[in-house]
Amino acid sequence: MKVSALSFQELGIRLKKGGIFLRTGSFVTHLQTSISSVADGIGLLYADYPLVEHAGFADFHVSLASPRTLRRWFKPQVLFLFDGKPAFKPLPLDQAFPTFEWGLNWCVSSHANRYLIIHAAVVERGGYAAILPAPPGSGKSTLCAALVCRGWRLLSDELALVRVSDGKIIPLPRPVSLKNESIDIIQRYEPDAVFSRKVSDTMKGTVAHMKAPSDSIAYATEPARAAWVIFPKYQAGAATRLEALPQSRAFMRVADNAFNYSLLGVRGFETMAGLIDASLCYDFSYSVLDEAIETFAALKPPVP
Amino acid sequence: MMWRLISGHALHFRSWNDEFVVYNSLSGDTHLLGSAAAHVLLKLQQAPADAAVLAEFLAPALQPGFDGDFVLEIEHLLVDLNRLALVELS
Numbered sequence: 334m335k336v337s338a339l340s341f342q343e344l345g346i347r348l349k350k351g352g353i354f355l356r357t358g359s360f361v362t363h364l365q366t367s368i369s370s371v372a373d374g375i376g377l378l379y380a381d382y383p384l385v386e387h388a389g390f391a392d393f394h395v396s397l398a399s400p401r402t403l404r405r406w407f408k409p410q411v412l413f414l415f416d417g418k419p420a421f422k423p424l425p426l427d428q429a430f431p432t433f434e435w436g437l438n439w440c441v442s443s444h445a446n447r448y449l450i451i452h453a454a455v456v457e458r459g460g461y462a463a464i465l466p467a468p469p470g471s472g473k474s475t476l477c478a479a480l481v482c483r484g485w486r487l488l489s490d491e492l493a494l495v496r497v498s499d500g501k502i503i504p505l506p507r508p509v510s511l512k513n514e515s516i517d518i519i520q521r522y523e524p525d526a527v528f529s530r531k532v533s534d535t536m537k538g539t540v541a542h543m544k545a546p547s548d549s550i551a552y553a554t555e556p557a558r559a560a561w562v563i564f565p566k567y568q569a570g571a572a573t574r575l576e577a578l579p580q581s582r583a584f585m586r587v588a589d590n591a592f593n594y595s596l597l598g599v600r601g602f603e604t605m606a607g608l609i610d611a612s613l614c615y616d617f618s619y620s621v622l623d624e625a626i627e628t629f630a631a632l633k634p635p636v637p
Numbered sequence: 638m639m640w641r642l643i644s645g646h647a648l649h650f651r652s653w654n655d656e657f658v659v660y661n662s663l664s665g666d667t668h669l670l671g672s673a674a675a676h677v678l679l680k681l682q683q684a685p686a687d688a689a690v691l692a693e694f695l696a697p698a699l700q701p702g703f704d705g706d707f708v709l710e711i712e713h714l715l716v717d718l719n720r721l722a723l724v725e726l727s
Contacts, residue, residue: 581656585669595665599649602660602667606651 337380345372352396354385358494358505358553360445362437363391366429368411371397374430374529378508378542381550393440397429415440424535431532431540434510438491441505442592448494448503449604450592455488455502456480461560461634462502464493464612466590469537472567472619475515478543479622480629482523487549488557492592497600500607501556506549508542516541522622560634562587562612565619573624576616583614611635639727640715641685648678648723661723668721673699674714678723685727688712 336355339347347353352365355375366372385391396414400423410423413436420439424432442450453466454477463485467473474490481487487506494503508529511519516531516539527544562583563575584605588594594601613635619625642648649660657675659668670678676695680686686694688711696707718724 579656580653581658581669584651584653584658585667588667594667598665599647599660599662602649602651602662606658609651609653 334384334386335380336375336382336384338384339376341372341376344376345369348372348375354391355379356383356385356553357437357507359503360392360441360505361385361390362440363394364396364433366397366433368397368399368426368429370427370429371433374433374542377527378529378544380544381547393437393444395433395436395440397433397436399426413439428532428535430529431510431535431542434508434542437507441492441494445494446593446596448496449594449597449601449608451493451495451587452491452590452592453493453587454490455493455504455557456485457488457502457504457557458485459634460557462488462557463561463563463629463632464502464559464587464608465563465565466493466587467565468590472515472565474509474511475518475567476565476619476622476625478509478511478515478519478526479522479626481509481546481549482519482526483626485629486552486557487545495559495604495608496556497597497604500559500604500611502559503556504549504553506545506553508544510540510542512540513538518622519543559608559611560613561632562609562614563617564615565617567620568618569620571618571620573619573621573628574617575628578614578616580609580612580614583612584609639685639687640681640691640719640724641727642678642681643722643725648682650675650679659723664722666721668723673710674718677711677714677718681724688715691715 349367352363355362398412400412409426411426411429411432412419412423413432453464454473455462455464465473477490489505490509529542531539531541533539647662651658655672657670688708692708692711
């Protein structure tokens with residue numbers, strides 16, 4: 334059963350009572366909350382995701398709750414609880430849904446060490462994955478959103494999961510996180526895209542999340558093979574330019590963007606080396622989304 | 638002066654074109670090294686050696702890329718690798 338099978342009212346009741354078991358890619362999250370904005374966000378952006386019925390197991394047990402302090406009367410807050418314990422400091426209640434998204438990213442990046450986890454967007458076409466590692470502010474999510482609005486499959490907007498056993502990229506399609514002017518840019522670029530409401534004054538500025546395409550969610554259990562590692566850089570007015578990057582340099586830069594490369598030790602090194610072996614590596618600068626899409630459409634997979 | 642890999646280190650090498658990425662499983666550090674440094678490490682993996690022996694062994698492959706005294710260049714390289722805690726005096 335999908336989340337959309339529940340009315341908003343039923344979803345709210347389930348979230349409040351026993352919680353729901355939500356499948357996102359290869360993870361099951363047990364989520365419990367009585368905060369209505371979280372229920373609204375789940376109902377809107379996770380409508381196409383499967384619910385696991387009668388689940389006895391979840392990878393992550395999380396809840397979002399308002400701390401019951403006096404402060405709740407004048408500046409209400411939200412807490413993200415993992416296994417019943419706060420994972421972060423409380424945030425303003427208005428940020429409850431973004432807090433869920435950030436918290437779920439934290440759950441995966443802190444616990445899923447069977448994967449090499451890279452801070453990167455990943456999109457796929459024809460079975461080949463393009464990994465877009467980048468620090469915040471590089472235009473990674475904007476480019477990722479535009480690509481998935483133009484036919485690329487979303488594997489992840491934030492966390493590239495490389496399976497240590499075989500180097501395959503494991504999908505984790507979840508809402509695409511956009512911030513500040515990127516929100517309006519993508520809303521103009523794809524007027525049919527579904528967005529959560531904008532939340533301002535967060536630690537990232539104004540944020541909103543774009544619903545993942547239904548096809549990406551439907552194929553969330555199909556891994557892809559790495560084919561390209563592309564470091565995007567949005568620069569106002571910049572010409573669209575794709576420049577080959579030596580693989581050794583790409584290795585070091587991807588390692589810099591990995592969450593658990595050091596933790597995995599030699600397995601992290603070997604997995605990273607396999608990823609780089611399999612990939613053509615590029616620096617990519619852009620300012621015009623249509624030109625960026627054309628450049629990606631022309632990418633050829635590596636010759637085996 | 639005889640040099641060797643720092644004892645207990647297990648180095649893992651991968652190369653693309655003329656550059657090497659070397660992982661030190663003892664320290665957890667990853668280094669991006671040029672061809673000369675990587676070949677010095679690979680030779681020292683087999684046995685301790687001094688700069689002169691290393692220079693003689695590596696000259697056919699590396700000397701065209703170096704100016705001046707090749708042995709001195711290898712000595713400087715060994716000092717740099719020592720700073721990275723990859724080699725030590727034997």
